[in-house]
Structures are given as C-alpha cells and as structure tokens.
Amino acid sequence: MSELILQALYSGVLQGGSYALIALGLALVFGTMKVINLAHGELVLLAAYMAYMVESKLGLSPLFAIPLALVLVCTCAVLVYFLVSLIRKDRELNSLILTYGIGIILTNAVLLIWSADVRSTSSAWFQDAVVVGPFYSMRSELLFFVVASVLMAGLWWWLSRSWYGRAVRAVSSNRDAAKLMGINPRTTEIVSFVVAGILASFAGVAIFSYGVIQPAFGHALTVKAFIITVLAGIGSIPGVMVGGLLLGIAEALTVTLASSALQELVGMALFLLVLFLMPNGLFGAKARRG
Amino acid sequence: MDWNCIIRSKLKLAALALSLTAGVASAEELLVGAEIPLTGSLARVGSGMNEGISVAVEVFNKTNGKHTIKVITADDESAPAKAIAAVEKLAGQGVVAITGGYGSNNIGPASDAANKLGLPYITSGGVDDSLTERGIKTFFRINNTAGYRKAMVGLLADMKVKSASVIYSTKEATADLAKDVQKELTATGMTVGMHAFDPAITDFKPIINKIRLQDKSEVILMAGYENDYVGILRAAKVLKPDVKAMIGVWSLATPKMVADFPDLMPSVYGTALLPFPAEFKSADGKLFADAYKKLYNKEPDYLGQFGYVQSMILFEAIARAADKGTLKKGGVAEELAKTDRETLIGRVRFNDKGDNINFVHRMGQHQNGKIAIVWPSDAATGKMNFPGVPW
Amino acid sequence: MYVSKTGLAVIAAAYVAVPLLLGSNNYVMSLIVAAMIIGGIALAWALLGNLGGMVSFGHSAFFGVGAYVSALLTMKAGMPIFAAMLLGGVGAVVASLVMLPVLRLKGPYFALAILAYAHIFKIIATEWSSVTGGSAGLASVPRFPELMGFDLSGKTGSYLIILTVLLAFVAAYRAIRASHYGIALRAMHDSEDATRVVGVNSTLLKALMLFVSAFMTGVVGAFNVHYINFLEPDYAFSGLWVTLPIVAAIFGGYRTILGPLVGAVTVYLVDQLIFKSLIPSGHQLVLGALLVAMIIFSPGGLMPLLRKDSRRKHAAA
Numbered sequence: 001m002s003e004l005i006l007q008a009l010y011s012g013v014l015q016g017g018s019y020a021l022i023a024l025g026l027a028l029v030f031g032t033m034k035v036i037n038l039a040h041g042e043l044v045l046l047a048a049y050m051a052y053m054v055e056s057k058l059g060l061s062p063l064f065a066i067p068l069a070l071v072l073v074c075t076c077a078v079l080v081y082f083l084v085s086l087i088r089k090d091r092e093l094n095s096l097i098l099t100y101g102i103g104i105i106l107t108n109a110v111l112l113i114w115s116a117d118v119r120s121t122s123s124a125w126f127q128d129a130v131v132v133g134p135f136y137s138m139r140s141e142l143l144f145f146v147v148a149s150v151l152m153a154g155l156w157w158w159l160s161r162s163w164y165g166r167a168v169r170a171v172s173s174n175r176d177a178a179k180l181m182g183i184n185p186r187t188t189e190i191v192s193f194v195v196a197g198i199l200a201s202f203a204g205v206a207i208f209s210y211g212v213i214q215p216a217f218g219h220a221l222t223v224k225a226f227i228i229t230v231l232a233g234i235g236s237i238p239g240v241m242v243g244g245l246l247l248g249i250a251e252a253l254t255v256t257l258a259s260s261a262l263q264e265l266v267g268m269a270l271f272l273l274v275l276f277l278m279p280n281g282l283f284g285a286k287a288r289r290g
Numbered sequence: 291m292d293w294n295c296i297i298r299s300k301l302k303l304a305a306l307a308l309s310l311t312a313g314v315a316s317a318e319e320l321l322v323g324a325e326i327p328l329t330g331s332l333a334r335v336g337s338g339m340n341e342g343i344s345v346a347v348e349v350f351n352k353t354n355g356k357h358t359i360k361v362i363t364a365d366d367e368s369a370p371a372k373a374i375a376a377v378e379k380l381a382g383q384g385v386v387a388i389t390g391g392y393g394s395n396n397i398g399p400a401s402d403a404a405n406k407l408g409l410p411y412i413t414s415g416g417v418d419d420s421l422t423e424r425g426i427k428t429f430f431r432i433n434n435t436a437g438y439r440k441a442m443v444g445l446l447a448d449m450k451v452k453s454a455s456v457i458y459s460t461k462e463a464t465a466d467l468a469k470d471v472q473k474e475l476t477a478t479g480m481t482v483g484m485h486a487f488d489p490a491i492t493d494f495k496p497i498i499n500k501i502r503l504q505d506k507s508e509v510i511l512m513a514g515y516e517n518d519y520v521g522i523l524r525a526a527k528v529l530k531p532d533v534k535a536m537i538g539v540w541s542l543a544t545p546k547m548v549a550d551f552p553d554l555m556p557s558v559y560g561t562a563l564l565p566f567p568a569e570f571k572s573a574d575g576k577l578f579a580d581a582y583k584k585l586y587n588k589e590p591d592y593l594g595q596f597g598y599v600q601s602m603i604l605f606e607a608i609a610r611a612a613d614k615g616t617l618k619k620g621g622v623a624e625e626l627a628k629t630d631r632e633t634l635i636g637r638v639r640f641n642d643k644g645d646n647i648n649f650v651h652r653m654g655q656h657q658n659g660k661i662a663i664v665w666p667s668d669a670a671t672g673k674m675n676f677p678g679v680p681w
Numbered sequence: 682m683y684v685s686k687t688g689l690a691v692i693a694a695a696y697v698a699v700p701l702l703l704g705s706n707n708y709v710m711s712l713i714v715a716a717m718i719i720g721g722i723a724l725a726w727a728l729l730g731n732l733g734g735m736v737s738f739g740h741s742a743f744f745g746v747g748a749y750v751s752a753l754l755t756m757k758a759g760m761p762i763f764a765a766m767l768l769g770g771v772g773a774v775v776a777s778l779v780m781l782p783v784l785r786l787k788g789p790y791f792a793l794a795i796l797a798y799a800h801i802f803k804i805i806a807t808e809w810s811s812v813t814g815g816s817a818g819l820a821s822v823p824r825f826p827e828l829m830g831f832d833l834s835g836k837t838g839s840y841l842i843i844l845t846v847l848l849a850f851v852a853a854y855r856a857i858r859a860s861h862y863g864i865a866l867r868a869m870h871d872s873e874d875a876t877r878v879v880g881v882n883s884t885l886l887k888a889l890m891l892f893v894s895a896f897m898t899g900v901v902g903a904f905n906v907h908y909i910n911f912l913e914p915d916y917a918f919s920g921l922w923v924t925l926p927i928v929a930a931i932f933g934g935y936r937t938i939l940g941p942l943v944g945a946v947t948v949y950l951v952d953q954l955i956f957k958s959l960i961p962s963g964h965q966l967v968l969g970a971l972l973v974a975m976i977i978f979s980p981g982g983l984m985p986l987l988r989k990d991s992r993r994k995h996a997a998a
Contacts, residue, residue, distance in 0.1 A: 004496075004503055011495045036789040038738075086977045092788040093736045097931060098976040100738070104924065104969030112963040116333045117546075118516040124553045129528040136495065136528050210524075211492045212517040216331070219920070220490055223800075226793050255496035261460050261486035265804045268797040275794055276782040329962045365961060370909050370916060371715045375953075378707035398820055398911040407707070420820035460807050462816040462913060488804070 003134055008256040010135040012249030017145040020244025021203040022221055023228035024152060025196030027240050030229060031172035032185075032192040034092055035084055038099040041221030042106035043080075043197060047073050047204025048213045049110060052119045055208075062121055062209050069201035076106075077197030081190055103218060111215040120212045127210075144206035151202060155195065156237050168192055172234075227271040233281020242283065246270075319358045320608055320617075322601075323380030323409075325400055326390040330368025335541075335593055336392050339415060341586055342597020343389055348581045349598075350605045357609045361389075361601075366396055373400035381407045386608055387622050389601045394418035394462060401429045410623040412604045414596035417463050422643040428623045430644040432600050432635060435463070437649035438539055439470045441561055442511060445653045445665045446475065449535065449676055451508040455483040455501040457494070457522055458513035467539065468513045483507055487518075494518075494525035502531035512538040516547070523554040527681045534677030535559060543654035543661050545589045555656040557678030559664070562654030563595050563635055565671045566661035574602075575634055599633045606631075695844055700837045710836035712953055713946070717843045718905050720945030723926035724850055725897035727935035732857065732866040733890035735784075738923055739795030740898050742802050743773035745917035747899025748906040749806060749813060752822045755907070762825060766903040773899025774892045776802065784887050803918035818913025822906050839908050846904060847942065850897050854938050857893065862886060925949065928968045931975050934982020944983065 026040045037043075047069035051062035058064075080102055087094045121127075126140035159165035170178040171188045179185060207213060228247055232239030247267055254266040274281060324343050327336035340363065347361050362383055364376035373396040377388055381404075388404050391397040392415035401411040401421070410428045417435040446454065454475060458468035465486065472482050483505035485497050501507060510533050512522050519542050526536065535557070541547075542560030564570075568590060570579045578598055582590040604622075607629065611621030630639045637648045653665040655675060662672025684692075703709050722740055729735050750772030754765040776798075783794040806813045813819070825833035825842060832838055857863050866886055902922075906912050926945070933944020948968070956964040975982065 004499055007499050008496050011493055015493050030789075034788070036793070083973060083977065087980070089980070093730075093734075093792075094976050094980055096736050096738075096789055096792055097927065098973055100927070101969045101972030101976065104972065105966055106969075108963040108966035108969065112960070112966070115962075116331075118520065120517075120520055120551070122551060122553070127524055127527060127553070129530070136499075138524065138528055212520050214517060223793070223796065226789075227797070230790070230793075252493070252496045255487075255491075256500060259486060260491060260497050261488055261808060262804070264488045264490050265801060268801045268804075271797050272783075272794060272801075275786065275790065279786055279790070329964070333962065365957070367957075369919075369921060370911060371711070371718070371905075372953075374909070375708055375711035375715065378711050382706060382708050394820075395818060395911055395913045395916050399909045402910060403707075418817055418820075420817065424821055460816050461915070462818065465816045 004256050005253070006134050007136060008252040009249055010137065012252035013245055014137055014141045014145045014248070015252065016245035016248025017148040018203055018206050018244075019224055019228055019247055020152065020241045021148040021199050021206070023225040023232070023244055024155065024237065024240050025199040025203075026222070026225040027229045027232065027234065027237075028168070028192045029196050031234055032168055033084070033095075033189050035095040036099070036226065037080060037084075037193075037196070038096060038222055039080055039103040039106055039218075040099075040196065040200065040225060041223075042103045042110075042218035043073050043076055043200040044204045044207065044221050045110060045213065045215070045218040046076060046106065047201040048208040049114055049119070049204075050201075051121070051205045051208035052114070052213070055121060055123070061123060062126075062205055065208075066201060066205055069204060070198060073201045073204070074194050074197035077193045077200070078190060081193040085186070085189075103222070107215055107218055110218075114215070116215060118212055118214055119208070121209050123209075138210050140206070140209040144202075144209065147202060147206070151199065152237070152241055155199075159237060164188070164191055224267065227267050229281075230271055231274050231282055233283045236281070236283040239281060239283030243281075246282075318612070319360050320612060321383065321385045322359055322361050322604065322608065323377070323383070323385035323388045324361050324363045324390045324601075325366050325373060325376040325380060325388055326363065327368040327392050327396065328363075328365040332368040332392045332396075335415070336368070336390075338591055338593025339390060339392060339597035341582070342590075342594035342599075343601045344585060345578060345581045345590075345594065346598045346601035346605060348585060349577050350602065352581075353577065354605075354609060357612055359605050359608070366391075366400065368393065368396065370396050370399045373397075374403045376400070377403045377409070377411075378407070381409060385409065386617055387412070387604055389413070389604050390597075391415045394421055397421060398424075401426060404428060408620065410604070410607075410626055412600045412626065414600045418466060422645040425643065427644075430603075430626050430629075430640055430646075432603070432633075432638055432646045433596065433649050433651070434645055435467050435470055437646075437651045438467055438561060439474060441651035441653050441665065442467075442471050442537065442539070443474050443478075444650075445537065445559065446480075446509065447478075448665060448667075448674070449509065451480070451534065453481040453483075453505070453507040454509045454511055455485060455505045455507040456511045456513065457485045457487065457497055457501075458511075459489050459515065459518055460486050461489055461515075464513040464515075464539075468511075471511065471513075481507070487514075489518075492521055494521045495529060498522070498525040498529045498531055501533075502529055507533060509533055509535040509537060512536065512542075514538070516541050519547075520551060520554065523551075523558065523680060526679070527554065530681050533679060536679055537653075540592070543656060544591050545661070546591065548656065548659055548661065552659065554680055556658075556680045557656060557675050558680060559653050559655045561592070561651040562661055562663060563592050563652060564590075565654065565663050569671065572632070572634075574632075578634060595634050599635050599638070603629050603631065603633070603638060692848065696841070700840065704837045704840075707836050710840055712950060714836065714840050714843055714908065716946045716949035717840075717847060717942075718901055718908075719925045719929055719949055720942040721843070721847055721850065721901035721904075722898050722922055723929040723933070723941035723945045724847070724854065724938075725894040725901070726926050727930040727937075727941040728854055728857075728897070729890055729894040730930070730935045732863060733887045733894070734866075735887065735891070736792045737795045737894075738792050738927075739797070739799035740894075740926065741918045741920065741922040742776060742795065742799035743895040743898035744902035744905075744922040745799070745802055745806065745914075746776040747773045747902030748912055748917050750899070751903030752819050752906045752912050753812065755823045756819065762823060762907055766900055766907070769903030770896040770900040773895040773902070776899075777891050777895035780891065781888055784884055784891065799918050799923075803914045806914040806917060813914070816914060818911065818916070820911055822910045822912060824910055825907055843901075843904055843908075846900060851938055851942070853893070853897075858938070862889070866890065924965070924968065928972050930982075931972055931980075932983055936981060940982050 050069040051065040054065035167183045228243040231243035366373035366376045387410040391413040394416035397416040404411040412430040537559040543562035570576045607625035610625045654661040664674040747769035751765040751769030754760040929945035930941040934940030956967045
C-alpha cells in the first residue's frame with residue numbers, strides 16, 4: 001500500500017508541476033489586469049500543436065518547437081491583450097465573455113487546421129521509463145518538471161528583484177498607487193501577458209511530449225488553471241506552485257485510494273470548498289494585504 | 291452546400307433522365323440519406339463511416355446494373371437535436387431510407403424520427419442495447435455490444451488466463467461493454483478487477499500501479515478510445531506490470547495506430563475485421579478494397595468496413611423492394627428484415643428487434659508493424675504472440 | 682400587463698402563421714424548435730446577467746438537472762409530463778441552492794464556480810447509475826401526450842409548447858423588471874454601494890434572480906428531454922447549452938428581454954443554414970468571432986445597435 005501511495009504522490013507532483021506552469025500564466029494576468037483569460041488553455045494547446053508540427057513535418061524533436069511556440073503564442077497573447085483593452089466598460093465581466101469567444105475561435109481554428117485526430121509524440125526517448133528508487137515516470141515528465149521548476153523559480157526571482165517584476169507586482173496590488181509612482185500600467189499588463197505566453201509555450205510542448213492532445217482539450221486546461229488560481233489565492237506565486245502540486249496529488253490519490261472515475265470530481269470539490277471556506281485562497285491572505 | 295447539393299442532384303437527375311430516355315428506360319435513381327457526424331466530438335469516426343458509405347455507392351452502382359443509388363449526406367454535428375433535424379431534412383428531400391448514425395444518444399432520437407416518417411434506419415455506430423429494446427420495426431444495426439464481448443471473452447478463453455483487470459472509460463459504450471465482459475468472465479470463475487476512469491483523465495500511472503501491486507492480474511483489458519489507449523499503454527510501459535497481454539477494443543488494432551504510435555503497439559490486441567495490410571479473399575472484399583483505394587487512396591479501416599456493409603445491405607434491400615414495387619409501402623424494412631448474407635463482417639441476419647444476431651467481432655494483434663487476426667481460429671491469419679507486451 | 686399592438690400581432694403570427702406556413706416542413710420546424718430551446722436558456726442567462734449582474738458559464742448544470750428530474754419523475758413515478766416539467770424547474774432551483782455561498786464573490790469567481798458545478802453534476806449523473814442509468818443514460822423518455830386529439834409530440838405540438846413556455850418566461854421577466862425588486866436590481870447593477878445605503882439586501886436579491894434563472898433553464902431542459910426522448914450525462918450537461926445561449930444573448934442584447942430570443946433564432950438559423958455550409962467542420966469559429974466582435978463594438982447587443990443606427994439616420998434626414 002505504501003508503495004502505491006508513494007507512487008501516487010510522485011505522479012501527482014510531476015503532473016502538478018505542469019498544472020502550476022499553466023496556472024501561473026492565468027494568475028499573473030489576473031493579478032495585473034483583473035482579467036481571467038479564458039483562452040489561456042487554448043494558448044497552451046496552440047504551443048502543443050506547434051510541437052506536433054515540428055515533429056511530424058520536420059522530423060525534429062518537439063523541443064525544437066519551443067522557439068516557434070514562443071513567437072506564436074506570445075503574439076497571440078498580446079493580441080488577446082489588445083482585444084481585452086478595447087473593452088470600454090464593465091471590463092471584469094465583459095473580458096470573460098470576450099476571452100471565452102477567443103477560446104472558441106482558437107479551438108475551431110485548431111480543428112480546421114489539424115483535424116480532430118488524437119496527437120501525441122511518437123518519440124520513444126521521451127516515453128522511456130525513468131526509475132528512481134520506488135518512483136516511476138516517463139523521461140519527459142521528469143524533464144519538464146525540472147523545466148517548470150526552473151521557470152517558476154526564475155519568474156519568482158524576476159518578480160521580486162527586477163524593476164519590471166516589481167512594477168507588475170505593484171500594479172497588481174494597487175493600480176492607482178503604481179501609476180502615481182510612475183509605472184505605466186499598460187506596459188506591465190503587456191509584460192504579464194507575454195510572460196503568460198512564455199509559460200504557456202513551455203507547458204504546451206510539455207503536454208505534447210508526455211500526454212495526448214485534441215482540439216477540445218484547451219478548455220479543460222483553463223478550468224484546471226483557474227481551480228489552482230483559486231486554491232492559491234490571487235497574487236501568490238508560491239501559492240500557485242503549491243496549488244498545482246496539491247491538485248496533482250489530490251487527483252492521483254483519489255485514483256489510488258478511491259476510484260479513477262472520481263478523479264475530476266476531487267479537483268472541483270476542492271475548488272468549491274476553498275471558495276466557500278476561504279475565498280481568499282490558501283495563500284491569499286498575505287497577498288490581500290496593502 | 292445543402293442547396294448546392296440539391297441543385298447538383300437535380301441537375302444530375304435531369305442529365306441522367308436525358309441520357310436514360312436515349313438508352314435504357316427502366317433504371318431509376320434511388321435516393322438514400324446518410325445522417326452522420328462530420329463535425330463535433332464524433333467527427334473522426336463519422337468521417338470514417340462516411341467513407342464506407344461512399345464506397346458502397348460506388349460498388350453498388352457499378353455492380354447492380356439496374357438501379358442507381360444516390361446518397362445525400364447531412365451532418366448531425368454529433369448532437370441529438372441536429373440528428374433529428376438531419377433526418378427530417380433528408381426525408382424532405384425524398385430519401386427512401388437512412389444509413390449512418392454514430393453514438394447511441396444520436397442514433398436513438400434520429401431513428402425515432404426516421405420511424406415516425408416511415409423511413410428504415412440502418413447503422414453500425416451504436417452498440418447500446420436500449421436501441422434495439424425499443425421495438426421499432428424500421429431500425430436495424432449490424433453490430434452490438436454482445437459481438438465485442440464475445441470476441442474479448444473468446445480470446446481470453448484461448449489464452450486460458452484466470453484473472454483480468456478491466457480499465458474502462460465511464461462513457462456509455464465503453465462502460466456497457468466493460469460491465470458485460472465482467473459479468474461473463476466472473477461467471478466462468480475468473481477474478482476480474484474493475485477500474486473505471488473519467489474520460490478527462492490523462493495520467494494512468496496510478497491505475498496501472500494499482501493493477502501491478504494489488505490486482506496482480508494476468509491480462510489487462512482496455513475499453514476506451516485512442517487517447518485513452520495511448521495513455522494506458524504509456525503508463526504500462528513505464529510501470530511494466532507483470533501481465534501477459536494488453537487487450538483493447540475498437541480504434542486500437544488499426545493502421546492509424548501502427549503509423550502513429552509504432553513503439554506502443556507491439557503485441558497489443560484490439561478488435562479488427564481484417565488484417566493489415568488487408569488481404570481480401572472474397573469477391574465482395576476485393577470490390578470494396580479496390581473502390582476504397584480508388585476513392586481515398588489509403589488502407590480501409592474498420593469504420594469504413596462497417597459503413598460499407600450496413601449501406602450495401604440497405605441498398606440491396608432497396609433494390610429488391612423497388613423490383614417488387616413496394617418501395618413506398620414499407621417494402622424496404624421488410625426486405626431488410628429478410629437479409630441473410632455473407633459480408634465483410636461475417637454473416638448478417640436480423641432478429642425481430644433489428645439486431646444482427648450473428649455479429650461476432652474478430653480480435654487482431656499488432657505484430658511487427660502489421661495486424662494479424664488471431665481470434666476466432668477459423669478467421670485467423672496469424673498465430674497469437676502470447677504472452678507478449680509492448681515492453 | 683400592457684402588450685403593444687405589434688406585440689400582439691407577433692404573438693398571433695407565432696401561434697397561427699408559423700404552424701400553418703411551416704408546420705408541414707419537419708426540417709424547418711426542428712430548426713425553429715431547437716433555436717427556441719437555445720432562446721429559452723439565453724433568456725434565463727441574460728436575466729441573471731441583466732438583473733443579477735452575474736455571468737455564468739455553467740447554465741448546463743440547471744439544464745441537465747431539469748432534464749433528469751423531469752425524465753425520472755415521468756419514467757419512475759409516472760407523473761404527468763407538464764407537472765414533471767415544472768418540478769424539473771424546481772429541481773434546478775434546488776441545485777442552485779448549493780451555489781449560494783459563491784454569490785458573495787464577485788466577477789469571475791461566480792462565473793467559473795458555476796462551471797465547476799456543471800462538471801460535478803455530470804459526474805454525479807454518470808456515477809449514480811442506479812437512478813440515472815449512468816453513462817448509458819435514459820432511453821424512451823415519455824413524449825408529449827395527445828390533447829383533445831391533437832398530438833403534442835409532433836413538430837407543431839412541440840413548437841406550440843415551447844412557444845408558450847417562452848411567452849410565460851417573457852411575461853415573468855417583464856413583471857420582475859417592473860417590480861420594485863427589478864428597479865432595485867438595476868440600481869444595484871450601477872452601484873452596489875448605493876443600494877446598500879438605501880437598504881436593499883443585494884445578496885438576497887441576487888439569489889432570487891439566480892433561482893428564477895435556474896428555474897427557467899430547468900424547465901427548458903425538461904422540455905428538451907421530452908422532445909428528444911433520450912438523455913445521457915454528456916448530453917444533459919453539454920457545453921452546447923452554454924456556448925450558443927451566450928452568443929445568442931450577447932448578440933441580441935442581454936440587457937433587453939426580447940434580445941436573447943431574437944438573437945437565438947437569428948444565430949441558430951444563420952449558423953445552421955449558412956455558416957455550416959461555408960465552413961462544414963469549424964463553423965463555431967464564426968460564433969466565437971461574433972462574440973468577440975459584439976463585446977468590442979457593441980456590448981449592448983444588436984438591438985440597441987440597430988436602434989442607435991436608425992436614430993442616426995433620422996438625425997441625418
């Protein structure tokens with residue numbers, strides 16, 4: 001039994017790493033702009049399809065898709081930003097509907113271009129087993145967990161040290177005060193969208209390398225990302241990381257201890273529970289200050 | 291497209307009428323409706339079936355000589371309300387019967403609508419027993435859950451295993467099949483572990499690990515779809531449970547899987563009508579394969595074969611009814627009920643509920659980038675590689 | 682209640698002219714009924730947005746619960762269909778009760794929490810198979826009965842039922858909007874603080890609007906299940922019942938009463954008859970683009986836009 005639980009924890013942690021990567025982009029944009037980008041999952045999916053293109057058309061490793069994905073996804077992210085900034089009134093709610101519409105456009109564009117077929121990497125190198133003691137995983141899972149950790153650590157450092165990073169945090173905690181201090185909120189908003197695009201690019205390539213992609217997959221990613229954002233509480237980067245791991249572990253443990261049919265239920269239940277009991281999230285209290 | 295289609299068909303009809311008045315005067319073009327999902331969640335399987343229907347038209351028109359069939363296609367977008375609308379639209383265009391349909395939740399309402407309009411409905415896209423339990427006299431289908439169950443259970447009997455773990459999606463067709471198989475296997479004294487999973491799940495390692503450490507079964511049965519198989523097989527390759535075989539159902543022993551996931555497939559079993567590369571021994575099979583190659587320039591898959599068989603049976607029934615002059619008097623359904631014919635999927639005969647009582651699927655196994663039929667023995671094209679797993 | 686002459690003429694045309702002119706064409710009637718089902722959800726969705734100030738991405742939860750309650754009551758308890766349909770709406774209200782804690786939260790929280798509910802209900806419907814039939818669903822759900830020799834289960838009968846349901850919704854919506862609750866609610870939309878000063882309990886009012894919206898959506902779900910006669914979790918809680926109503930409501934104007942209905946009929950028919958033939962495998966793309974364009978250029982919907990346009994023309998003339 002303990003062997004089962006250890007493996008479930010391990011699987012959950014690895015899975016949680018990429019959950020957190022996706023959620024971080026969503027949380028960052030929400031922090032600076034108070035906008036939930038419902039097309040965020042579709043941006044991740046777009047990067048995944050870039051990886052598919054690079055592998056199937058050019059015969060290269062999906063890793064080579066990362067530069068291509070960065071360009072495309074960041075461009076799309078900035079486009080989303082400009083569309084959102086065109087909203088004249090009631091931005092908080094209208095942006096939800098707007099980005100929901102963008103999500104529909106992207107899903108169907110993907111369907112038109114790449115058809116409804118199931119895609120995944122055919123590279124055996126990515127899927128080889130890596131065994132560390134009692135822990136089993138695919139090489140790609142471990143690789144991208146490391147990549148995700150490095151990216152998130154880098155982001156944390158950047159947000160707390162660099163001028164732009166501090167500006168992003170300043171705008172997300174108090175827009176008007178930040179303006180008074182000479183920070184242009186528009187710039188920081190664009191920066192946060194671009195960073196979200198960068199994270200989405202890596203996450204997309206990761207998903208293609210260890211999972212399976214389909215055009216309708218993006219929506220589910222957005223929902224997972226939002227669940228984690230709520231678990232974390234707005235504005236807490238370490239919170240998002242822990243939230244991602246928590247969701248991954250909760251899912252894996254549900255499968256192990258109860259039934260795999262209930263895996264999706266646990267995420268939703270966790271989400272609602274946190275919303276009801278601590279609407280500021282598990283780590284949000286600190287961020288709320290100021 | 292709809293109007294275009296009508297206009298084009300009208301033009302073709304006119305052209306045909308002209309050419310016919312000059313030549314033989316007895317032939318008439320018979321309209322058949324195809325209601326299939328070409329978009330939405332079932333788009334992939336729907337287009338597969340659609341290819342089979344087109345091939346059937348091609349073959350029928352070439353071989354029959356007397357009657358000409360023309361198919362009008364309507365997309366049901368994988369949604370019940372639109373499936374009803376599609377059937378009604380086709381009825382409005384004067385079709386004498388409907389072929390197609392995918393997913394029991396679309397087929398149910400669509401065939402209900404067809405029944406109300408007096409149109410026979412034949413399908414291979416829904417295996418749910420509730421479809422045949424309705425007692426509709428105009429509903430026919432050539433495959434069913436029982437046929438898939440018989441194939442899986444039969445293969446296990448050949449393997450002489452004592453325990454199995456079933457991993458199945460909570461979707462309708464897969465859950466039905468899994469429970470049927472469980473019932474039958476436990477009745478023969480086997481130990482069966484059941485593992486249902488939500489269709490949204492992507493990481494199967496925790497499930498496989500449970501089987502590896504707790505169930506310790508001899509074989510793993512998988513009832514899912516392509517994305518599920520890929521996930522399950524990958525997880526199994528990582529954890530390497532001590533099993534003797536990985537056995538799936540539809541969409542697994544297919545040329546597409548051979549091409550897309552070569553390293554995951556070795557020794558994996560799945561239902562398959564024909565080996566790959568296909569060898570067609572019967573005359574019917576050769577006609578099918580040639581027409582398929584001509585139209586689509588690729589290897590026929592099982593969806594195309596089912597679509598072809600269901601449509602051929604329907605077209606022949608329509609031709610017989612037309613000969614007897616009962617086309618508008620419910621003759622097509624009567625003739626369909628009398629069907630008794632050898633086909634690509636074996637002998638087809640309907641019971642009074644419209645179910646094909648003879649349907650038994652075959653099991654194929656991935657072997658060296660090919661697919662060999664390994665069950666039942668009288669249809670086998672290769673020897674079962676047992677025990678054997680992809681790792 | 683005041684109904685204008687044009688209004689009466691439109692209602693009369695809907696009851697008499699449509700069945701007489703189109704009743705024999707099953708295909709067109711199916712499209713119209715399907716569009717009206719979307720219209721009903723769109724109306725309920727817009728009510729929540731207009732009076733409650735909330736955006737929902739989970740109305741499929743109410744639609745599905747209404748459908749299951751009504752289907753099960755008629756199948757297992759032998760209840761008459763129309764009573765069961767109303768109880769389907771009540772079931773959706775009960776389902777919305779668990780959503781009350783989220784009402785305190787603003788903006789995206791409610792919108793996405795309700796989406797989580799839709800997911801949860803779907804999983805429950807799948808897993809609780811002893812009652813719901815599990816993923817295999819319910820087949821042969823009773824159809825509408827005959828009434829004085831007239832078969833209500835036919836296309837025209839179903840059309841008349843949904844038309845009546847929608848008219849009742851419109852009347853209820855108008856009554857709510859005209860009541861002092863409605864006035865308070867609209868004031869709340871402009872400034873929540875202001876209403877609190879005046880002494881209106883905004884959370885309670887929002888909750889009432891959520892119940893009304895859930896009830897309407899549940900009744901429409903119940904209508905749909907007796908019309909289609911088949912139900913399974915994937916279908917009952919499908920995203921279909923979210924996307925199209927939102928597009929319809931935004932397109933028609935979610936701050937108006939008739940906008941969502943007009944939007945639904947327009948969007949559905951144009952989508953089915955035109956877009957579908959232009960882009961067979963991705964015509965929803967156009968719906969997404971429409972949504973984006975509406976939010977940016979005319980978040981109030983097409984109806985106000987047209988009105989503005991005609992006013993401009995008048996001014997020019």
